Amino acid sequence: MRFMLFVYAGETDPGPTLEIVEAMNRYNEELSKAGALLALDGLHPPSTATRLTFSRGGDRPTVTDGPFTETKEFVGGYWIIQARSKEEAVELASRAPVRDGTIEVRQIAEGSDYPPEVEEAARLSQDPPEQTFAE
Amino acid sequence: MPEGQAERARAQIDAIWRIESARVIATVARMVRDVGLAEDLAQDAIVVALERWPSTGVPPNPGAWLTATAKHRAIDLMRRGTTLEDRYAQIARDLGVASEGADLDAELDDDIGDDLLSLVFTCCHPVLPTEARVALTLRMLGGLKTPEIARAFLVSDATMGQRISRAKRTLADAGVPFEVPSGDELQPRLASVLEVVYLIFNEGYAATAGDDWIRPALIEEALRLGRMLAGLAPDEPEVHGLVALMEIQASRQTARTGPSGEPILLSDQDRLRWDRLLICRGLASLERAESCGRGVGPHYVQAAIAACHARARTPEETDWVRIAALYEALARVADSPIVELNRAVAVGMAFGAEVGLQSVDALAADGALDGYHLLRSVRGDLLAKLGRWAEARADFERAGSMTQNDRERDLLLARAAECATRVT
Numbered sequence: 001m002r003f004m005l006f007v008y009a010g011e012t013d014p015g016p017t018l019e020i021v022e023a024m025n026r027y028n029e030e031l032s033k034a035g036a037l038l039a040l041d042g043l044h045p046p047s048t049a050t051r052l053t054f055s056r057g058g059d060r061p062t063v064t065d066g067p068f069t070e071t072k073e074f075v076g077g078y079w080i081i082q083a084r085s086k087e088e089a090v091e092l093a094s095r096a097p098v099r100d101g102t103i104e105v106r107q108i109a110e111g112s113d114y115p116p117e118v119e120e121a122a123r124l125s126q127d128p129p130e131q132t133f134a135e
Numbered sequence: 136m137p138e139g140q141a142e143r144a145r146a147q148i149d150a151i152w153r154i155e156s157a158r159v160i161a162t163v164a165r166m167v168r169d170v171g172l173a174e175d176l177a178q179d180a181i182v183v184a185l186e187r188w189p190s191t192g193v194p195p196n197p198g199a200w201l202t203a204t205a206k207h208r209a210i211d212l213m214r215r216g217t218t219l220e221d222r223y224a225q226i227a228r229d230l231g232v233a234s235e236g237a238d239l240d241a242e243l244d245d246d247i248g249d250d251l252l253s254l255v256f257t258c259c260h261p262v263l264p265t266e267a268r269v270a271l272t273l274r275m276l277g278g279l280k281t282p283e284i285a286r287a288f289l290v291s292d293a294t295m296g297q298r299i300s301r302a303k304r305t306l307a308d309a310g311v312p313f314e315v316p317s318g319d320e321l322q323p324r325l326a327s328v329l330e331v332v333y334l335i336f337n338e339g340y341a342a343t344a345g346d347d348w349i350r351p352a353l354i355e356e357a358l359r360l361g362r363m364l365a366g367l368a369p370d371e372p373e374v375h376g377l378v379a380l381m382e383i384q385a386s387r388q389t390a391r392t393g394p395s396g397e398p399i400l401l402s403d404q405d406r407l408r409w410d411r412l413l414i415c416r417g418l419a420s421l422e423r424a425e426s427c428g429r430g431v432g433p434h435y436v437q438a439a440i441a442a443c444h445a446r447a448r449t450p451e452e453t454d455w456v457r458i459a460a461l462y463e464a465l466a467r468v469a470d471s472p473i474v475e476l477n478r479a480v481a482v483g484m485a486f487g488a489e490v491g492l493q494s495v496d497a498l499a500a501d502g503a504l505d506g507y508h509l510l511r512s513v514r515g516d517l518l519a520k521l522g523r524w525a526e527a528r529a530d531f532e533r534a535g536s537m538t539q540n541d542r543e544r545d546l547l548l549a550r551a552a553e554c555a556t557r558v559t
Binding site for chain 1: 366
């Protein structure tokens with residue numbers, strides 16, 4: 001099973017200090033040594049983000065640049081880990097050196113988690129459309 | 136405590152056990168010099184945890200807590216003079232029983248790496264039969280419970296329990312030292328460890344046994360063990376080679392079987408379903424193996440071959456010339472008729488069916504693969520490519536009569552029939 005751990009910084013998050021970065025490196029090293037870490041990234045601050053809002057009508061989305069003052073919590077980074085159960089993923093996440101904030105643990109959907117017709121549709125959508133081969 | 140809450144606590148402690156057990160066992164084993172006893176003591180510690188943690192809460196560092204508890208149990212055992220067996224007395228002398236309290240806690244901070252590595256080498260010791268090595272590794276390093284291992288290998292819990300306790304006894308009786316082998320001993324012992332990890336992987340990947348839950352679980356466990364080993368022995372190219380091989384093979388897991396479980400050949404797989412994350416990881420491990428700067432081993436070469444397929448976005452893009460060269464390299468480090476047959480296929484793809492056929496015929500003359508249906512099947516395929524339909528048909532029919540697998544026989548006989556229609 002794979003899980004994605006999203007880390008949300010809290011409102012008093014001081015940003016990455018040397019101490020926090022070192023603690024995070026140690027944590028990542030531990031995850032890696034345990035063979036659990038598959039991927040991770042930290043994200044640029046939300047003030048540099050851009051949002052696309054899609055309407056039901058199917059028009060082109062509205063594009064808005066940050067900062068977004070109305071939103072209190074932002075994803076600051078993520079880990080993708082392999083764990084043998086949800087509890088194990090939660091236990092590994094609980095060891096992260098986060099001072100103020102939230103980690104959300106989400107299981108990554110594998111192919112077999114979808115109903116057969118959805119899986120079939122996903123497969124079809126990956127085949128090149130037939131007109132590609134037309135003269 | 137309400138039922139649900141107790142269950143949650145139990146599941147949480149289970150998860151902690153799976154994360155921490157190998158380290159606890161390894162640390163205690165260094166002290167008591169007996170992995171079987173170390174595991175018993177670690178189990179004792181988790182029993183104490185199950186009694187206490189639901190009411191006290193999980194301590195901030197549960198791993199250190201479990202290790203300390205297991206170590207104190209070991210010392211109690213010796214203090215009480217339970218010298219029923221000589222080895223406890225020996226342990227007591229080795230330890231100098233004064234070491235307790237602060238000293239013990241300080242020891243917990245020692246580098247755990249060597250202890251874990253010693254545990255790996257002990258569980259995979261050649262004094263044990265292969266199936267016992269696999270079982271012990273899953274239990275001691277994977278934290279799997281005996282019934283889970285039994286389920287994976289389709290034996291009863293009792294049989295698996297006996298296999299594990301016999302293995303522990305064998306290690307104790309043989310006086311296998313708890314250490315990382317050195318000198319000339321290291322490479323063959325490492326090969327034994329890699330063999331066990333790859334066996335676990337293949338048990339999941341080849342799906343010869345077990346149910347839907349256990350197969351992906353074994354693949355993931357083997358990957359986890361491999362990555363862990365790569366961290367513990369970063370200078371060993373074959374460890375990275377094995378990790379690369381497993382990551383790349385695992386990347387094709389969802390693409391390699393059809394809806395009803397039928398195998399799909401590499402060239403027919405939907406490559407968009409290959410797992411890019413695992414491929415990237417595999418290619419990175421391959422680079423790490425190369426950067427070790429030592430000669431190539433069989434796992435590395437197999438991983439390099441797998442990487443050639445992984446890099447090709449379509450079957451036509453496959454670098455068959457490189458694959459043929461890699462099979463030649465593989466033949467040098469781990470020659471076998473099967474490797475030669477694969478090499479002949481690659482040569483045929485790279486340099487034309489005529490050249491491939493020469494290789495296959497040389498191999499056929501050697502006689503080692505006389506009863507092997509794939510030799511005939513490969514030969515038939517090459518002959519068909521050359522338009523020699525009558526000979527191709529004969530080979531496909533012979534191949535069909537040799538295989539035990541119904542699905543494969545149908546496929547081969549269909550190809551034979553197809554060749555028959557082409558004969559003029």
